[in-house]
Structure formats: structure tokens, C-alpha cells
Amino acid sequence: MAKVLMKGNEAIGEAAIRAGCKNYFAYPITPQSEVAEYLSKRLPEEGGVFLQGESEVAVGYMIFGAAGAGERVMTTSSSPGISLMSEALSYIAAAQCPAVFVNIMRGGPGLGGILPSQGDYFQATKGGGHGDYHLLVLAPDGVQEAVEMTMQAFTLAEKYRNPVMIMGDGLIGQMMEPVEFPDGLKTEPTNKDDWATNGMAHRNSKKRNLVKSLFLDPTALNDNNLALKAKYAQMKKEEVQYELVNADTDYQVLITSYGTMSRVCRTAIDMLKEEGIEVAMLRPKTLFPFPEKAVFDASGKESCQAVISIEMSMGQMVEDVERCVKGRRPVEFYGECGGDIPSPEKIIEIIKALL
Amino acid sequence: MTINFTDIVIVAGNYGSGKTETAVNLAAACRRTGKSVAIADLDLVNPYFRTREARIPLEAMGIQVVLPDRQYLFADLPILAPAVADILRQPADVTILDAGGDDVGVTVLASLAAVLKNKPVRMLQVINAFRPFTGDVAGCLKIRKEIEASGKINITGLISNANLMDDTSVAHIYQGYDLVKQVSAHTGLPVEFITATPEIRSQLDLNRITCPVLTLDRHLLPPWKPTGAPPPSHLKLKT
Numbered sequence: 001m002a003k004v005l006m007k008g009n010e011a012i013g014e015a016a017i018r019a020g021c022k023n024y025f026a027y028p029i030t031p032q033s034e035v036a037e038y039l040s041k042r043l044p045e046e047g048g049v050f051l052q053g054e055s056e057v058a059v060g061y062m063i064f065g066a067a068g069a070g071e072r073v074m075t076t077s078s079s080p081g082i083s084l085m086s087e088a089l090s091y092i093a094a095a096q097c098p099a100v101f102v103n104i105m106r107g108g109p110g111l112g113g114i115l116p117s118q119g120d121y122f123q124a125t126k127g128g129g130h131g132d133y134h135l136l137v138l139a140p141d142g143v144q145e146a147v148e149m150t151m152q153a154f155t156l157a158e159k160y161r162n163p164v165m166i167m168g169d170g171l172i173g174q175m176m177e178p179v180e181f182p183d184g185l186k187t188e189p190t191n192k193d194d195w196a197t198n199g200m201a202h203r204n205s206k207k208r209n210l211v212k213s214l215f216l217d218p219t220a221l222n223d224n225n226l227a228l229k230a231k232y233a234q235m236k237k238e239e240v241q242y243e244l245v246n247a248d249t250d251y252q253v254l255i256t257s258y259g260t261m262s263r264v265c266r267t268a269i270d271m272l273k274e275e276g277i278e279v280a281m282l283r284p285k286t287l288f289p290f291p292e293k294a295v296f297d298a299s300g301k302e303s304c305q306a307v308i309s310i311e312m313s314m315g316q317m318v319e320d321v322e323r324c325v326k327g328r329r330p331v332e333f334y335g336e337c338g339g340d341i342p343s344p345e346k347i348i349e350i351i352k353a354l355l
Numbered sequence: 356m357t358i359n360f361t362d363i364v365i366v367a368g369n370y371g372s373g374k375t376e377t378a379v380n381l382a383a384a385c386r387r388t389g390k391s392v393a394i395a396d397l398d399l400v401n402p403y404f405r406t407r408e409a410r411i412p413l414e415a416m417g418i419q420v421v422l423p424d425r426q427y428l429f430a431d432l433p434i435l436a437p438a439v440a441d442i443l444r445q446p447a448d449v450t451i452l453d454a455g456g457d458d459v460g461v462t463v464l465a466s467l468a469a470v471l472k473n474k475p476v477r478m479l480q481v482i483n484a485f486r487p488f489t490g491d492v493a494g495c496l497k498i499r500k501e502i503e504a505s506g507k508i509n510i511t512g513l514i515s516n517a518n519l520m521d522d523t524s525v526a527h528i529y530q531g532y533d534l535v536k537q538v539s540a541h542t543g544l545p546v547e548f549i550t551a552t553p554e555i556r557s558q559l560d561l562n563r564i565t566c567p568v569l570t571l572d573r574h575l576l577p578p579w580k581p582t583g584a585p586p587p588s589h590l591k592l593k594t
Contacts, residue, residue, distance in 0.1 A: 005485045005519050007371055014487070030431040031403065034370070041488075114431045115403070174403040175577055176371055178485075178519040263579040339429065341578040 003180050008143045009034035009076075009173040012102055012166070013042065015150035016074045018181045020189060021100070022048035023073040025062040027055055027081060030114040031170040032104035035076040056081040060088025067097035068211035070196030072154055072189050076102035078170070079120050080111060082128070089163055090129025094213035094224065096195070098157035100150070101135070102166040104173035107339050115339025116170030118259060121316035124165050125288040132225050134232050135165045136239060137287040139258045143177035145285075151185035156239065158190045160231050167287060169312060171260040171341065232289075241285035242294050245269060250303035251280035253351055254329075256295065256321045257310045258284050260341060265310055268347035278303075279351055287317070295324035306354050308332040310347060356567040358384060358548050363443065363450045363474055365464065366514075367506065368481030369489050369498045370456030373516040374398075377481050377550060378453035379409045380571045386416050390448035395421035395439045397463050398455040406453045409574040419447065435463055443470040454506070457498070461506030468507055478506075479547055481514045482538065484531040495538045512547040513539055516571075525558045532564060 006014065013035045016024065024043055026036045036052065043050045053059035059075050063085075066073040077085060082103045092099055105120050107113040124137045136156055140146040146168055153164040193203040197211050215221035246269050257265045262283045269279050282298050284291050299307045307329050309318035318333040325331050334350045336342050358381070366378040378394060386392040394413065396406035407422045414420055421438045423430075442450055454461050464471070480499055488494045499510050517523075517531020532549050539546050548567040551559060556570055 003485070003519055003522060004487060004490075005371070005483060006487060010371075010487060037370075038487075113429060115429060170403065171577065174401075176520065178522045260578070263577070267579045343578060 003178040005176055006143060006179050007034055007174060007176050008146050008168060009104065010038040011143050011147050011179050012076065012150050012173070013038040015147040015181060016100070016154075017042060017046055017048070018186060019072070019151040019154045020186065021072040021074050021154060022046070023066045023071050024048065024075065025051045025053055025059045025066070025073070026075050026077065027053050027059050029078045029081045031106055031116070032076050032078045032102070032173050034173070035102070056084035057087070060085035063099050063101075064088050064092050064095070064097065067092060067099040068095065068197055070192035070198035074100040074102065076104065078104050078106045079108050079117070082120065082123065086123070086129040089135065090131050090133055091213045092163050093129075093133035093135070093228070094131065095211050096161040096228075097163070097211060098154070098161050099163045100153045100157055100166070101163055102150070102168070105167065105169045107337060113339050114170070116260060116312060116341060117337050117339065118169050118261065118312040119314070119316070119337050120167065121287065121311070121313060124167050125290070125320070133228060134235075134288050135163050136160065136235055136289070137165045137167055138241075139167045139285060139287050140172060141259055141262050141283065142172070143175065144179050146172055147179050147181060148185060151182070155187045160235060161195070162231060167259070169260050236289040236292075239286060240289045240291050240294070242291035243283045243285060244294070244298065245281040245283065246273070246278065247280040247282070247298060249278040249280065251278040251301065252303060252305050253279045253354055254298050254301075254304050254307045255279060255281040255310055255351075256284070256307065256317065257281060258287065258317065261310055261312050264342060264344055265347055267344040268351065271344055272348055272351060277351070277355070280304075284317075290320050290324070292324045295321055296326060299325045299329050304329060306330050306332055308334060308350070308354060310342070310350070311335045312341065313337050357388075358567045358569060360385060360449050360477060361390070361475075363446055363452065363471070363476045365452045365454055365476060365478045365508070366481060367454040367461050367478065367502050367510070368456065368514075369486065370460070371486055372456070372481040372483045372489065373518065373550070374456065374481050375404065375406050375453050376571060376573060376575060377514060377516050377569070378451050379406060379413065379574055380550070380569055382413060382418050382449075382451050383416060384569055385449040385451075386418050392449045392451070393419035393421065393442045393447040394451040394453060395436070395442060396423075397435065397439065397452050398460065401455060404575040412574065435466070440467065440470050443467065443474070446474075458501035458505035461502050461508075464506035464508055471508065476508070477512060477547070478508050478510050479512045479514050480510045481516050482531070482535050483516045483518060484534045485517060485519050485527065492534070492537050492541055495534070496541065499542070510544060512545050514547055515549040517549070523552070523555060525555060528555060528559060529563065
């Protein structure tokens with residue numbers, strides 16, 4: 001298919017359709033409402049269902065219901081809306097249902113502002129809802145990657161029977177870029193007869209399925225948590241994705257950054273190179289599982305004097321970076337999170353101060 | 356062939372068709388011919404990438420820019436500055452209204468109907484052939500109908516803003532132009548102009564195009580494009 005010019009939010013919607021998602025439930029919130037607008041037009045054309053819930057709390061459980069019934073299902077929201085869905089996320093993870101959640105982050109905490117932010121890193125990677133669960137979290141740095149990750153998200157959600165989150169800041173949703181929808185990422189929904197409440201009439205099995213997150217027997221609850229833990233261990237082994245930029249040089253500083261912020265850093269790295277200063281970047285594409293070994297290895301390069309995590313937050317991913325550097329290099333941080341995105345010139349100034 | 360607009364020009368079109376870039380560059384082009392120019396941001400729909408981001412270079416050219424009050428600049432609220440009605444009552448030589456996208460974006464025009472009544476108004480539909488929903492004639496006509504119904508004002512002309520941003524080629528410009536000519540044939544509406552960046556424009560066979568070409572400098576850039584560069588030469592006011 002030829003390239004089209006799309007807004008990130010529209011492209012995420014179209015990617016879900018291309019991935020075979022027929023169910024999309026959401027509640028509008030800036031800066032992601034275009035996903036709902038787009039899918040309200042497009043899904044009916046594809047025989048799918050768009051439903052606006054009465055709140056994000058309701059939407060969270062609509063997703064749980066559809067996922068438990070074995071349907072490919074997605075919702076999109078922005079930070080405060082994801083907070084409202086967090087209870088359902090915990091239930092969905094506990095009941096081991098596949099679903100795709102998209103968070104087009106805005107500034108917080110509280111009602112915050114409508115401009116881009118990366119303040120929900122902790123929420124996405126460390127919990128948000130209660131209990132011992134993890135989401136598999138993908139962080140695109142542009143519209144094309146948002147398309148590809150959205151398409152992959154449905155496959156990953158079904159592989160692990162676990163909710164997958166796409167984390168984009170507001171700019172990923174609002175900016176326009178030319179995109180293609182790779183046919184190679186289309187997959188058929190997996191057979192869920194073994195566990196989903198997809199209707200006895202539709203499957204060749206007499207087995208009755210129960211989708212639940214309540215385990216009153218302590219052994220059963222512990223076993224369920226061990227089963228979840230085993231899945232997260234498998235994700236850490238099989239699903240880590242990251243990109244290294246300018247890492248084949250004798251770089252003096254290693255940047256860790258993701259999403260929109262990493263694109264600004266990329267420009268700064270190119271500009272610094274022209275001045276003869278080599279700086280590398282490690283860009284996690286999966287925030288959970290985090291590229292632990294890659295951060296350890298990249299920070300250990302002999303020429304590397306310092307690591308700096310640059311984020312549109314007040315310092316969140318930097319805690320994972322510190323954990324992975326294991327004290328071998330000083331780990332610094334720079335962040336802004338009011339909605340203004342630091343310029344390449346600002347990043348250059350910050351880097352030079354480290355040298 | 357040059358664009359010779361006067362009075363009120365409303366730039367409308369489907370969501371993401373490039374209305375704001377078109378309106379901002381049109382304002383600059385009109386100003387360069389020595390006319391007084393005002394531009395108002397009527398986009399109550401789009402949360403990012405609005406006319407307000409081009410305010411500084413426009414004001415430097417002597418263009419009057421009407422925006423919501425500063426305290427509301429980053430609100431996702433439907434705020435229409437009272438100054439918009441004022442500039443329509445006492446228009447500049449060219450007064451450009453940058454409307455929001457789709458039918459919902461032009462709803463605000465209906466509220467200005469009383470002020471716009473009996474005034475000479477050009478209502479232009481921007482079409483980018485490479486956007487969803489406007490890749491064919493039927494899609495463009497559907498958007499036209501929705502905009503007219505919602506804005507309570509008829510479209511009087513067409514603009515082709517064919518582009519895939521940095522991936523745009525000359526062939527894309529021709530393809531978009533041809534689509535808009537087909538829309539023109541169906542509707543009888545004139546193609547007022549097409550747009551092209553300076554690099555693309557220099558490669559165009561202008562004999563193939565029977566309308567003016569507006570040179571388009573991009574103002575609404577993502578933050579990773581280095582800043583600090585001098586403003587595009589196109590925007591410098593030649594006195």
C-alpha cells in the first residue's frame with residue numbers, strides 16, 4: 001500500500017484495524033481523542049464496534065469483558081484516563097486476558113495540562129493498579145513505529161495473555177508523518193477455546209471456562225502469582241527491544257531516552273558530532289521488559305564517562321537506568337515536564353556541562 | 356500567476372489537510388504584495404500545531420495575529436477571541452480565518468454568520484490527496500458537504516495542499532493537483548491555488564499547472580528540527 005499522511009492518533013486506529021481488532025471502546029480525552037474520532041468512522045466500515053463508555057472506569061471493564069470473551073480489543077486514553085482504568089488493568093492482568101491499552105501521555109499529576117509528557121513511566125512499568133502484575137510496555141518514537149508497535153501489540157498480548165500498553169507522549173499522537181501499514185505484521189487471532197468464555201456453541205470442546213481474578217485459597221493465589229511471574233521472566237528473555245545510536249564510536253556520554261524526547265536527543269547527537277563530540281544513545285523500545293543488559297553493557301564502554309537519562313518527566317526511567325548501570329558510571333538526569341519539549345540546543349548545553 | 360486575494364478568506368478543509376500551514380503562508384504571501392493582512396486562529400479543535408505557533412514570524416512581518424488570550428493558549432476549550440468579530444467588522448485588505456478541521460471545526464463560523472453576512476468572503480477547501488478520507492473525489496465532496504452544512508456557508512474555491520511532508524515528490528504534487536481538478540470539474544468550483552515547498556516548486560513544470568502555486572515554508576515543525584536558524588527567506592518582508 002502507498003504511503004499516506006497520518007496523525008499518530010489516526011495511524012494507531014488504522015493499525016488496530018489492520019491487526020484484526022474489531023472492538024474499540026474509549027472515552028475522549030485530549031490529546032488522544034482523534035483515535036476515537038477516526039475509529040468511529042472506520043470501524044463500522046470494517047464490521048467492527050466502536051462504543052464510547054460513560055467513563056474510563058466503565059471502559060476498563062468493557063475491555064475486560066471483551067478480552068475475556070476472546071475478542072481482539074483495544075482502548076486508548078491519556079494519563080488521567082489511564083489512572084481510572086488502572087483497577088481494570090490489574091484485574092485483566094490477574095485474569096490473564098490479552099488486551100491493548102494506548103496511553104498518549106499529557107502533563108500531570110492531577111488534571112495537569114494537555115501538552116506532551118512522559119510522566120506515566122512509573123505507572124506503566126511499576127504498576128498503576130494494585131498487586132504483583134506487569135504490563136508489556138512499548139514506546140514508539142514516531143508515527144511509523146506507533147503503527148508497527150500497535151500491530152505487534154495484539155500478537156504479544158495473545159502470546160502472553162497479558163495486557164500490552166503503547167506509551168506515546170502527546171506529540172506521538174498529534175504529529176503527522178507519512179506512514180505505511182506493513183502487511184507482514186497482520187496476524188490471525190489465536191485460538192482461545194482453551195481459556196476464554198467465547199461461547200460453548202462456537203468451539204469444539206465441552207470444557208467450561210472461567211475467567212476470574214479472585215483466588216480465595218492462598219495456595220491458588222500464590223500459584224496464580226507464580227504463573228504471572230513466570231510470564232514476566234519470559235518477557236524479559238524474549239521481548240526486550242531497544243535501539244543504539246552512534247554507539248560504534250568512542251562516545252564520552254551515553255544518553256538514555258525514549259519516545260519523542262529521543263528524537264530531540266538524536267538531533268543533538270548529530271550536532272555534537274559536527275563539533276567533534278561523540279555521544280551515544282540507548283533508546284528503549286520496550287519499557288517493560290527494560291533493556292537491562294544493554295544499558296549495563298553500553299554504560300561500561302571504556303570511553304564512556306557518564307550516563308544521562310533525558311526524559312519529559314522529573315526523573316522516572318532514570319531509576320531503572322541507575323539500577324542497570326550498577327554504579328559503574330555516574331548516572332545523571334535532565335527532564336522537563338510542563339509540556340515544553342527541550343530543544344536540541346538545550347540538550348547540547350546539558351551534555352557539554354557533563355564533560 | 357499570482358494570488359490576488361482581497362477581503363475575507365476562510366481556510367477550511369478536513370482534519371489535518373494542512374489548513375494552518377496554508378493560511379500562515381497565504382498571509383505571508385499577501386503581506387509581501389504590500390497589503391495589510393490579519394489572520395485569526397479559529398481552530399478550536401486541534402490541541403497542538405496551531406496558528407499560534409507561527410505568531411512571532413507573522414507579527415515580525417506586520418501581520419495582525421488574533422489568538423485567544425495568553426492564559427488560554429494551551430487550553431482545550433472552545434474559546435473564540437472577541438477580537439475575531441472585531442477584525443471582521445473592520446477587515447484588513449486581506450483577513451484570513453484559519454478554521455478548524457472537518458465539520459466540527461467550522462461550527463464556529465455559524466456563530467460569526469451575522470458578521471460575515473453581506474461581506475465578500477472566499478471560503479476555501481484545502482485538500483491533501485494523501486490524507487485519509489480525501490484520496491478520491493467522493494471523499495472530497497463528502498467533506499465539502501459536511502463543512503457547508505456545519506459552517507452554514509458555501510465553499511467557493513479549492514486548494515491542493517498535496518504532501519507527504521518530507522517524503523513529498525513532484526509526482527505527488529501533480530497527483531494532488533489532478534484530484535483537485537477533478538473535484539473542480541464535478542463542482543464548478545475554481546482551483547484557487549496549489550502549494551509546494553521551495554525545493555519542490557523549483558522542479559515543477561509550471562506549464563502543467565493552470566493556477567498559482569503558493570510557496571510553502573513549514574512553520575509548525577516538530578521540536579527535534581534544530582531551531583535558531585534564520586527565518587526562511589520567503590518570510591522576510593521585502594520593502
